[in-house]
Amino acid sequence: MSGCPVISRESHDRWGGMAEREEQEALLEGSGDGDGAGERLRSTGESSGMSAVCDPSRFAHRLVVLLIMCFLGFGSYFCYDNPAALQIQVQRDMKVNTATFMELYAWYSWPNVILCFFGGFLIDRVFGIRLGTIIFSLFVCIGQVIFATGALCNAFWLMEAGRFVFGIGGESLAVAQNTYAVSWFKGKELNLVFGLQLSMSRVGSTVNMNIMGWIYSSIESMIGAAGPKTLGISLMIGAVTCLFSLACALILGYLDKRAEKILNKEQGKTGDVIKLSDVKDFSLSLWLIFLICVCYYVAIFPFIGLGKVFFMGKFQFSSQEASAVNSIVYIISAPLSPVFGFLVDKIGKNVIWVLSAVATTLAAHLILAFTFWTPWLAMSLMGISYSLLACALWPMVAFVVPEHQLGTAYGFMQSIQNLGLGVIAIAAGAIMDTRGYLFLEIFFVACLCGSLIAVVMLYFVDNMTGGDLNLSATKRRKLQRLTAIEKES
Template sequence: MAEPGGEEERPLLGSAHNDCPQRQALPALCDPRRLAHRLLVLVFMCFLGFGSYFCYDNPAALQTQVQRDMKVNTATFMALYAWYSWPNVVLCFFGGFLIDRVFGIRLGTIIFSSFVCVGQVIFAMGALFNAFWLMEAGRFVFGIGGESLAVAQNAYAVSWFKGKELNLVFGLQLSMARIGSTVNMNIMGWIYSRVQDLLGSTGHSTLGFTLMIGGVTCIFSLICALILAYLDKRAGKILCKEQGKTGEVIKLTDVKDFSLSLWLIFIICVCYYAAVFPFIGLGKVFFIEKFKFSSQEASAINSIVYIISAPMSPVFGFLVDKLGRNIIWVMCAVVATLASHIMLAFTFWNPWIAMCMLGVAYSLLACALWPMVAFVVPEHQLGTAYGFMQSIQNLGLAIIAIAAGTILDSRGYLFLEVFFSACICLSLIAVVMLYFVNHLTGGDLNWSAKKREKLQKLTAAEAESREKLRRQNEDDLAKLQPKNDFSLRNRYLSRLGAQVLVAKQFFPTEDIPIKKQKKSLSSHKQYIGSYERAKFIPLLLEINLAYNLKKIKTKRKG
């Protein structure tokens, strides 16, 4: 009789997951399978990018102060945005690859959050020491972590939320990020004034201390990254999931396999954001010069895009979830953005109208465009795809930032607005092409939400059927699996009518490990003499059978 813990208690083939701890009833807030816990994770997920987005637009919120205190022109000032973007031309792509293959989501998020904190500190130290090159270096380090952190944030979202929830989650993430940008636009000037009152004068020291205070938000985001890592690791243990196990191998050469639809999404992203972020970076002075706004009024209207984006992003995310038709929503957003830039360039209408329209369009595009990546690439390539999307976006932003500063210094704001309108036109052309390519290839980018949900259910049912069939085939193969040579000989001899006296209890070599065989066989020396001779019993039986058959034939002849 087998002892407890023996071979009989081991899990069957394909039941390795039985090693996981048994599921216990947990409070809803502590159970990763429950909605309450996932919403808690979503809160930290949203705050993960708060500090990065807050500090990204520090130069825009302090454009006048930076140019005055550091004594630089507009082109040099815009280099602060270019230095942020340059490292991400490469690192965003490899950031996604590192998240997928090397660090994993948890460690990668912590590393990238640390780069954001260190970069902001260096940026502030450059202002304190009146060294603009050090400020540029700080923005470079800040950029190393900033966009890669956004990739990690997207990967977390896809890991915790699936299907129709995804658009809403992206909208909430963007909403919280825009709250950070809005607070930055409206509070950094006030902080600068308070620091100026404490120091008694303006100058690079005042600017440096102001930027250092802004860096506190980056520390807050780093804390959120640590909490997220703990919660994700805990969920992995409870749900018996291994981090980074995608089931397929990711190769850097996967980029050449990206579909035409995905490349068109990349073009839309680059051309659209190239006409939004650089405009906001230079918008404060634009409203002061063209519309004669005060500094506070200019900061307020320049931040209206982010103010609108904060509450509208989850609304639009929910709307896109319910209705689908992502390409149509993207097209509407691009057309509205083009109309906004034309109004700002060629009319003196109240700029609040154009900026509010731009804010609505910006929110809508983000909620409809980014989730489309998950529809056209396999899940194991999502980190790489999002990383590459961020990478080429930053390439465009770096080039456009330098070009925008140069155009503004040499030609003025009218030519700059025409330039931004041309970028939006390119984005519109790419959207139209994406619509027809998706239609011709039978893609699902423009499906309704009901149709997509129906297909997902059908796909899940087919996958379940294939899994059941696979398990049934494994069971059938296990039943048909041949036994060892000794068992086959005994079966053959028994069918011939020969007497098989060598029982399993004499030769327990089939179910007992090798180390125990000698000990077991030694107790049967009265039957077989020794263990070495036992190995020849099957051969002796065959010889005996052949002898008996020969004897029978001889009698028949006689």
């Protein structure tokens, strides 16, 4: 939700950067002899006499698995931005200011400052992918129910506790979802699968932004009054999507267990190896990537969390119009994420892509801050640049870190991202309460300027150290082949 989103909801994005490497490994494994994994699975399936939909080795069955896999994170992404979709109602019914309201996002981020290091370990070594996915789905469900109960009981502290529990499950569930993807689709379909999963997650965020206000209004009409009870019932209805995702986790666990028995298929593993001692070996380029990540995302997710009221106040939008324009970032990222991922893979030049994304987002915030141009333009630019940055930034970690340190590097990147998002969410709410939206936009512009400076520094540092962050895809492949040849000799 950091990922990510966010407030990190970007857990998907780092896996997209590793997809090409996973594909190459799969091809190498299958190319050595005629008894590759794919052939063994096909031969087993053909001799079983099962229909294509029921045969785990057949494409039709894997399509069913993919559909369930995509819906696995739907509930988590839908409920993550419930506060943003109902900001006016939450602040009015619970009688809290903006800073306190933004603590709902901060409490989601706090557990993930730590869990980013241990989510993969829990999946690989403790629970296993199937049980781990169910447990994390339960955390998401229980957290949303506690969140809704807090509203019903008019207890904001209980709502915060619910978001904390929700956060424990949300990010780790995204890791589990991607682990399933690698387990079932390691090969030529993997990039497409990651793109579809991310797109479906963004659909969940978009639906939330556009439907929760209507649900609240409908409950208010039925009860006859607004208030904590109406808010709690609305949030409890949102919890139904989490139950749906839990059902997907149970079905997926059953299908994976069944495939293991039929095909002698191993459980999926994240491949993450976390060693905090690796941090001392991180290069300047990697620290600059971390800085770009934090400074960029703190200008995206907290803004979306507060965006609805901003659009209603500055542009005199109705509640429905404000929700629609606030969700445009997610709407655009759903189809564009896989497209940009393909382009970055084929062209390379990652630093230039990141520079373009940060500069475009900066322009979008300047338009929102200092003009009265239609916000659809600025938010569309933000959606395009947000999608582009995710595809270009996260894979760069793999270019500057040895493979045995990747788990630590990505874990640390997500950890400081969540830390930054938690702190900035509260700071953004305080700025809004004391200074208003103009100063808040100036604050976001300052964060993006920091990100822009870090990108420029990264460009020069990479050039001076002979790195390959900004190489074309063709040159990078040649360099990787030469490196592989040198290692063999």
